[in-house]
Amino acid sequence: MTPHGKLTRRDLLVGRFRRAVEHARASNVASTESAQTKAVIQGRQCLAYRNLVCTTCYERCPEAGALVIDSGLPRVAADKCTGCAICRDVCPAPVNAVLMVGAKAEGGVR
Amino acid sequence: MELERREFVKLAAMSAAVGAASSMNAGKACAAPVDPPPAPDRPDIPGVQWDKAPCRFCGVGCHVQVGVKDGKVAAIAGDRQADVNKGLLCVKGYHVGMILYGEDRLTTPMVKRNGKLEPATWDEAIDVVARRIMKSGKKFGMYISGQSTVPEGYAAQKLVKGALANNHIEANARLCMASAVTGFLSTYGVDEPASCYDDLDACDTLIMWGNNPAEMHPVLFSRVVDRIARGEKIEIIDIGTRRTRTTDQADHYLEMRPHGDLAIANCLMQQLIENDTYDKAFVEKHCNFRADQDPRETAEALMDHDAYVAHVAKKGHSGLFGKPITFAQFKKLVSYYTPEKTEQLAGVPAEQLRMLAKVFADPKRRIVSMWCMGMNQHTAGTAVNNLVHGVHLLSGHWGRPGDGPQSLTGQPSACGTVREVGTLAHALPGGRLVAKQPHRAFCEKAWKLPAGHMNPKPGYHTVKMFEQLCTPTDAGGDIDTVWVQVTNPGQSLPNTKKLYKAKADLPDKFLIVSEVYPTASTELADVVLPAAMWVEKNGVYGNSERRTQQWFKMVDPPGDARDDCWQTLAVARRLFELGHPGLRGTDGKWLFTIEDENGDEIEYWKWENYYKINVDKHLFDEYRQFTFMKHKNVAPYDVLVKVRGLRWPVVETADGEFRETRWRFVEGDDVYVEKGRGFQFYHSTSKDDRAQVWFRPHHQPAELPDERHDFMLTTGRVLEHWHTGTMTMRIPQLRRAMPGAYVEMNPDDARERGISNGEVVAITTPRGEMRLPVWTNGRATPQRGHLFIPFFDESAQINDLTLDAIDPFSKQPDYKKSAAKVTRISEFAPPRQGGNP
Numbered sequence: 037m038t039p040h041g042k043l044t045r046r047d048l049l050v051g052r053f054r055r056a057v058e059h060a061r062a063s064n065v066a067s068t069e070s071a072q073t074k075a076v077i078q079g080r081q082c083l084a085y086r087n088l089v090c091t092t093c094y095e096r097c098p099e100a101g102a103l104v105i106d107s108g109l110p111r112v113a114a115d116k117c118t119g120c121a122i123c124r125d126v127c128p129a130p131v132n133a134v135l136m137v138g139a140k141a142e143g144g145v146r
Numbered sequence: 147m148e149l150e151r152r153e154f155v156k157l158a159a160m161s162a163a164v165g166a167a168s169s170m171n172a173g174k175a176c177a178a179p180v181d182p183p184p185a186p187d188r189p190d191i192p193g194v195q196w197d198k199a200p201c202r203f204c205g206v207g208c209h210v211q212v213g214v215k216d217g218k219v220a221a222i223a224g225d226r227q228a229d230v231n232k233g234l235l236c237v238k239g240y241h242v243g244m245i246l247y248g249e250d251r252l253t254t255p256m257v258k259r260n261g262k263l264e265p266a267t268w269d270e271a272i273d274v275v276a277r278r279i280m281k282s283g284k285k286f287g288m289y290i291s292g293q294s295t296v297p298e299g300y301a302a303q304k305l306v307k308g309a310l311a312n313n314h315i316e317a318n319a320r321l322c323m324a325s326a327v328t329g330f331l332s333t334y335g336v337d338e339p340a341s342c343y344d345d346l347d348a349c350d351t352l353i354m355w356g357n358n359p360a361e362m363h364p365v366l367f368s369r370v371v372d373r374i375a376r377g378e379k380i381e382i383i384d385i386g387t388r389r390t391r392t393t394d395q396a397d398h399y400l401e402m403r404p405h406g407d408l409a410i411a412n413c414l415m416q417q418l419i420e421n422d423t424y425d426k427a428f429v430e431k432h433c434n435f436r437a438d439q440d441p442r443e444t445a446e447a448l449m450d451h452d453a454y455v456a457h458v459a460k461k462g463h464s465g466l467f468g469k470p471i472t473f474a475q476f477k478k479l480v481s482y483y484t485p486e487k488t489e490q491l492a493g494v495p496a497e498q499l500r501m502l503a504k505v506f507a508d509p510k511r512r513i514v515s516m517w518c519m520g521m522n523q524h525t526a527g528t529a530v531n532n533l534v535h536g537v538h539l540l541s542g543h544w545g546r547p548g549d550g551p552q553s554l555t556g557q558p559s560a561c562g563t564v565r566e567v568g569t570l571a572h573a574l575p576g577g578r579l580v581a582k583q584p585h586r587a588f589c590e591k592a593w594k595l596p597a598g599h600m601n602p603k604p605g606y607h608t609v610k611m612f613e614q615l616c617t618p619t620d621a622g623g624d625i626d627t628v629w630v631q632v633t634n635p636g637q638s639l640p641n642t643k644k645l646y647k648a649k650a651d652l653p654d655k656f657l658i659v660s661e662v663y664p665t666a667s668t669e670l671a672d673v674v675l676p677a678a679m680w681v682e683k684n685g686v687y688g689n690s691e692r693r694t695q696q697w698f699k700m701v702d703p704p705g706d707a708r709d710d711c712w713q714t715l716a717v718a719r720r721l722f723e724l725g726h727p728g729l730r731g732t733d734g735k736w737l738f739t740i741e742d743e744n745g746d747e748i749e750y751w752k753w754e755n756y757y758k759i760n761v762d763k764h765l766f767d768e769y770r771q772f773t774f775m776k777h778k779n780v781a782p783y784d785v786l787v788k789v790r791g792l793r794w795p796v797v798e799t800a801d802g803e804f805r806e807t808r809w810r811f812v813e814g815d816d817v818y819v820e821k822g823r824g825f826q827f828y829h830s831t832s833k834d835d836r837a838q839v840w841f842r843p844h845h846q847p848a849e850l851p852d853e854r855h856d857f858m859l860t861t862g863r864v865l866e867h868w869h870t871g872t873m874t875m876r877i878p879q880l881r882r883a884m885p886g887a888y889v890e891m892n893p894d895d896a897r898e899r900g901i902s903n904g905e906v907v908a909i910t911t912p913r914g915e916m917r918l919p920v921w922t923n924g925r926a927t928p929q930r931g932h933l934f935i936p937f938f939d940e941s942a943q944i945n946d947l948t949l950d951a952i953d954p955f956s957k958q959p960d961y962k963k964s965a966a967k968v969t970r971i972s973e974f975a976p977p978r979q980g981g982n983p
């Protein structure tokens with residue numbers, strides 16, 4: 037909370053979607069490794085790639101610019117992704133379209 | 147694939163590995179998509195049996211393949227043989243199987259004793275319901291749904307309007323489709339779209355009138371996005387009050403004020419006439435002109451707009467079908483709506499209006515207009531439906547593939563069960579009306595009722611029925627019992643505190659609720675009947691494009707839950723046993739008797755026998771005879787079993803096949819059009835095979851922002867949730883993706899008031915207050931001065947705050963326009979010193 041009682045976007049997420057965020061934070065604390073993981077959208081599972089509108093991951097990502105929508109398709113900006121995995125938690129695709137990969141693998145995944 | 151397999155089984159959930167290949171990736175004109183592998187027809191999983199069913203959710207009516215393993219729905223796949231969705235599903239559809247497996251399914255009948263709901267046996271519960279209906283007589287009302295199956299609707303209809311001779315039967319489609327119905331009736335003389343989804347594959351321009359199909363009818367919208375992705379040139383024009391995900395795909399966005407649609411449609415007609423670009427040949431052959439009153443009855447031959455509006459205000463309207471007017475009068479009236487005048491009324495720049503008029507002026511373009519709740523939940527809903535049909539008729543953009551008005555439904559069987567079976571207070575099956583003696587006589591004969599048995603007076607429409615329920619008996623509240631099936635009025639009626647929740651203080655009023663989960667509706671129930679849902683029972687649905695779809699029961703309902711249709715029939719049987727005279731036919735038998743080949747009565751009202759025969763088939767084939775009068779012929783049940791739905795009128799060909807109709811009133815496709823006529827509106831209200839082009843003036847919404855309530859509040863759905871969320875909120879993936887309600891606000895409004903994104907504010911309307919977080923950069927952006935709140939969230943029931951004003955013809959409420967105030971919580975109550983915030 038800011039001194040004026042205003043909520044930041046992050047606070048909104050903490051408030052409304054507390055569980056997902058706490059889970060993500062807890063796992064970040066518990067494992068230094070996970071801090072290095074990044075989200076990757078798998079096009080073959082992603083609903084937006086089927087010409088169905090879906091922007092859930094983008095809407096709920098707490099890091100400005102980490103998830104972008106390009107012509108309707110979500111994409112992770114790896115340099116901004118903190119690895120919090122909220123996008124994975126909220127992805128409504130029948131087979132989850134977000135894969136969390138280790139930082140080392142990052143170069144190999146687009 | 148291995149991983150996916152495991153995921154499947156573990157979740158006992160939904161397969162998405164199938165479907166969509168046809169619509170994916172087809173050269174999407176954007177960031178390089180990954181090429182998906184071609185999908186199999188349905189996944190081959192050991193021990194899984196597959197069968198077809200329509201999706202349980204929206205009016206698009208996609209078909210799914212349901213995979214059953216060990217008596218449970220274990221997988222869902224898009225049905226590639228289905229024309230509607232060709233293998234694709236939306237996010238809700240892929241998860242549809244999980245609606246059956248929420249943890250809190252209702253499994254035991256409950257009856258209120260000493261103010262508390264207690265478990266009861268089915269025999270007890272059915273007896274309580276039947277005796278209450280006996281006692282209640284004409285004070286009984288039944289409230290069903292556009293999600294009820296056709297046989298459920300037909301059985302309820304026959305029980306209430308037939309046996310009980312009581313016309314208080316309504317369905318929730320009153321809240322969503324009624325203005326479309328009155329629009330069709332007063333334009334073409336018969337309900338339901340003449341066009342079909344194939345038009346989306348052929349149109350050059352798609353116009354959305356207050357419609358957001360990207361979220362609400364996703365698979366349908368993807369048909370168009372697919373074409374764009376393939377490089378086809380389709381112009382999308384979005385007319386609305388907020389920028390949505392649909393707007394993102396649009397070439398033009400016309401942002402209008404609420405009720406601006408009335409002015410815009412009039413303006414298009416003004417332009418077509420002024421520029422002499424209307425289709426004279428089509429109009430001369432196929433159209434008449436119509437209005438509320440005919441000025442020729444007065445001294446003035448031609449009235450100008452304001453004089454006419456004053457004339458109607460004095461005289462009142464002359465009913466749904468209005469009065470004929472001349473083309474000269476029509477021209478004079480619409481001439482008022484110049485682009486400049488319309489800009490003032492609707493807030494849309496004159497230039498954009500001229501652009502849109504040019505689209506309609508081009509005879510070669512194929513134009514589809516699409517609408518749903520934006521035009522229907524409207525206190526001038528009938529009028530604006532008339533006007534949009536009028537624009538298409540006047541411009542001749544009518545009846546060619548890809549060229550015509552397309553009204554969508556929100557529920558899977560609003561058309562099939564409500565509009566076709568006629569489960570509304572004034573209607574009878576197959577387009578018949580309770581007020582018409584020959585129509586009642588037909589039903590009496592078909593149902594073996596004594597002549598003159600049925601009641602000629604229409605019952606109460608939905609808002610009235612619940613108003614009467616919630617009004618104390620001694621203050622004239624003459625509905626004392628309502629039986630609700632397959633819908634959740636406690637959350638979905640407008641102004642729910644007045645129209646539903648007020649029942650809590652009236653101990654002599656009685657609510658029976660058949661439900662699958664605890665809801666806002668069961669909360670006030672005196673009897674709760676646990677129901678089977680979707681593929682736990684047989685069913686037939688009818689979607690937005692006149693497509694009748696059948697499915698079979700695939701799994702058992704949990705615990706003691708039973709089919710809604712069985713519940714209705716068991717009560718009907720109990721009423722017969724209790725000696726209710728209406729349940730005894732002229733042949734002395736129970737009205738719902740089914741006999742075996744030897745003429746012996748089958749005791750199917752006993753649950754253990756219910757599935758020994760196919761009750762759905764008996765009811766559906768009985769209902770079928772009602773569908774011929776208005777040329778809405780549905781196919782026989784056994785034919786529907788074999789197909790992914792058929793669009794009526796379904797006609798039997800010389801070789802005994804059944805053929806569907808894609809475009810009604812169009813020669814060559816609709817067999818009821820006489821040769822050489824081209825188009826023939828054979829149910830015309832003017833009895834001359836013509837459609838009516840209406841003049842309907844612009845007027846303001848029932849509630850407007852003022853100093854106290856300075857915002858306009860709109861409500862609606864979101865992609866992930868279906869209606870009141872009773873099903874979709876129990877699907878973890880969907881709940882996680884969209885966990886709760888919020889209020890969408892224009893960022894500039896928020897900034898001006900110092901409200902930040904995520905801040906919880908108080909929303910107040912004249913009906914109450916609610917606290918919600920603000921979302922300024924969400925899925926949609928309302929125009930300045932507007933708010934949007936979705937209605938799916940049980941913990942934030944926004945309909946406690948909505949207005950219950952209705953359209954004068956359709957009696958459909960307008961959920962979209964309530965005046966509201968936004969207050970920062972800090973302004974309201976200063977934070978306690980030193981305490982927690």
Ligand code: SF4
Pocket residue numbers: 201202203204205206207208231234235236237238239240363364365366
């Ligand atoms: S919710 Fe509607 S669009 Fe989505 S799969 Fe079901 S029928 Fe199709």
